Amino acid sequence: MSTVNVSRRGFLKSSGIVGGGLVVGFSLSGCGRAPLPIEPEAGGYVPNAFLQISPDNSIRFYCPRDEMGQGVTTGLATLIGEELDVDPAAFDVVFAGVHPDYNNPAMMVQNTGGSTSMKAHYLPLRQVGANTRAVLIEAAAIDLNLRADQLETDNRYIIANGSRYPYGKFVNTAARLQAPEAAPLKSTDDFHYINHTFPRIDAIAKATGTAEFGIDVDIPGMHHAVVRRSPVTGALVESVDTSAAKAMPGVTDVIEISSGVAVVAQKYWQAKQAAQKLEPVWQEVPLGRMDSASLRHDYEQLMAGEDGVVAADEGDIEAGLEAAHSTLEAQYWTPYLAHAPLEPMNAVLNIADGKAELWSGTQSSQAAQGLVARFSGIDPENITVHNTYMGGAFGRRGFLTHVIEVTEIATAVDKPIQLVWSREDDIRHGVYRPSSLMKIRAGINAQGNVTTWDAKRVGGNVGVDTLRSMLPGLFPGLGDGTINWMVGMADTTVRGWIADPTSIEGIFEDYDFENLKVTHTTVEHGLPLAFWRAVGHSYTSFAKESMMDELAIAAGVDPVEFRLTNTQNNPRLNNVIRIAGEAMREMQPAQGRYLGFAAHHSFATDVAEIAEVSIDNGKVRVHKVTCVVDCGIAVNPDVVRAQMEGSIMFGLTAALYGNLDLEGGAIRESNFHDYPILRMNEAPAVEVIIVDSGTEPTGVGEPGLPPIAPAVANAVFAATGQRLRSLPLKLQV
């Protein structure tokens, strides 16, 4: 029987209060009591920050994590519903407001990301469910004049002597009791919902257009804002003639804000049309002298140089090279990428009577609240944040310049404002997956062991830009000077002392390298960087798994056997490779089709993928992908399958098309015609095999992505003999 130490985690030590009045939660962060952002329903029982049970037996679940499509509402409702004995589909799920009780246990802040949600909430939310069920049983025993051990539960009902009583019948009594802190949890054999497949609980809303995204929010008196920004990131307005825009129909305000010039109108289309009439002159910034070729030149120079931070150093790489039977050295390139979620960035903000209300789908309600506070001067406790469904995020919605913009605009014009970015804004004015140049020098001996692995990456550091972006929102009380100092310290550290873990993660950890060296050299040109699905793993996997394939082929060893030989100290990855290898051996691709293999560990999950490709008219066509994943217990196996399918499509878009170029410091691409996304007629069939390892859940939203690009590249080599070491993959013709 596993339980969590709830008093240490600080969950659940809360008093239930029935009816109106203050709902009090005790925060786990030691910040003292703060009122929970929960509106009590008439007679509703709020046993903790996550639940409200009404006398009519409706049960609201305050979901602490943000839904970007990864299925977190379904997954977390499953965890709490399992122990509370409530069908996850029966919950009324709402997104929680800002409060320390909703912090991500993996991060200690209220953020969603890093494929952490199931792993971090697996025990805590089950414990909340179990404790609440226990207090309901205790209340029912009192009201029914029975002993607790005479009572059972069945999906929102107490069962007593063959009769069914709704949970809601006992809320008045339950509210007078103290819930236990460590009610026993179910054993995995007794699970009703966890590890069972049933439809996503948000599917009907999303199939009927009734799911509310941030862009759908509409409040009385709302005006619409469109912002013109510099084509080159970071350039400020030098001068702007606003008269033509101001004369356009419906326009109420044209103002300068920190990122550019904002046009406010009664309707979106009016604002959009008027913004075209602006002719801002922008200041010059150093980035404006860069283009893709000069940028690449900088990377190549730094790769050839000696600068850098040693991130890992084990054994003796030179001795390892001497012991090698054969050695290889190769260089790999991956470009800047945009996330391009289908819902462009947007936010609605209403400031009135010294209070603010924000509606926006973000990966951090806490940072959103802090940014509104910082840029409006309103105290965080007077700022209500309504999170919404997100039309995709992939890391993008952790970076909230649009929240800063809407705050500046609403503060200046004194109207409720909806800010909507265009697709062009999204591609050209966003935050980016950094480009990377990676070099690996490796050797293998006659037994097929990798004797040395010497890897170097040149590129920007997502971690530093994340601090730059997140600190102002997470710590609205910190001055700009302090934040700049902290970011500067972080930047100095990763440039000269300790590599940013997100810059090199995945390039060396998976295999039994006896002699190992990892070096990192920072290069930044001023484009803001961001987490992008799978972060560092999204590019390091391409270098690592391509090189593993190259080594195996150079030595005349089967690439799967080669990986098995070199994962003796990594049994879970070894098992996934073995299962995928067995599946691959059974495959009989049609004539003209070829297989490629890759495996990668990320976000505590192990994944191997086999891509089946053909070359049609000089273009790579991926027909089928087989994916083997060990993510511990699959909270909902069908959601796990969906995330593997989605990660593969997302990774394939990057492998086949994804590229951003700079011209005069500006992003050249602008919309889906020149930044294409994989479409249905190009999408492969995907088969997902989930390894039933029975351990606690690990990451799901991202780990399916890293293996796909190298799996396809390795298949392309099998098909053509061409070793493509740059993404996107382009065949020489």
Add this chain to the structure above:
Amino acid sequence: MIEFKLNGAIVSTDDAPDTPLLWVVRDTFKLKGSKFGCGAGLCGACTMHIDGAAIRTCLLPISSVAGRDVTTIEGLGTPENLHPLQAAWHELSVPQCGYCQSGQIMSAAALLADNPSPSAADVDTAMAGNICRCGCYGRIKEAILQVAGAALAYDAAAPAQETGA
């Protein structure tokens, strides 16, 4: 003043004639199910039916729908009264983020109205204008083919209504 039919009801608007239908539906008539994705007719998130045909509406001036019959996702089905495609979307857990799905379903409904028994290749062709950034393509295709197959099975089981005699 431009008049047209929206989900069966006659409506009129004094929005500027060059305003795209999408923004009239969203901002003036407050139907938020149809989405803005690219503003360039490239992603299909804004797809509605105009006289039964699936049309991208993010560029389509409102002047061009005067007197015509516009159906949005809200007019296709509701949570209480699902269109067969919407029921299949639920059963197969098609959506991830869900943002593109109104447009996907409107394209799919127009396809099935036109071609009740499409092949997988027909589905690929008809749906190639709708981007799903989450990559739900396999499930979208499966849901469409399942609904088409169910309709076929239903037709085969039903007694012939017309003999043509």
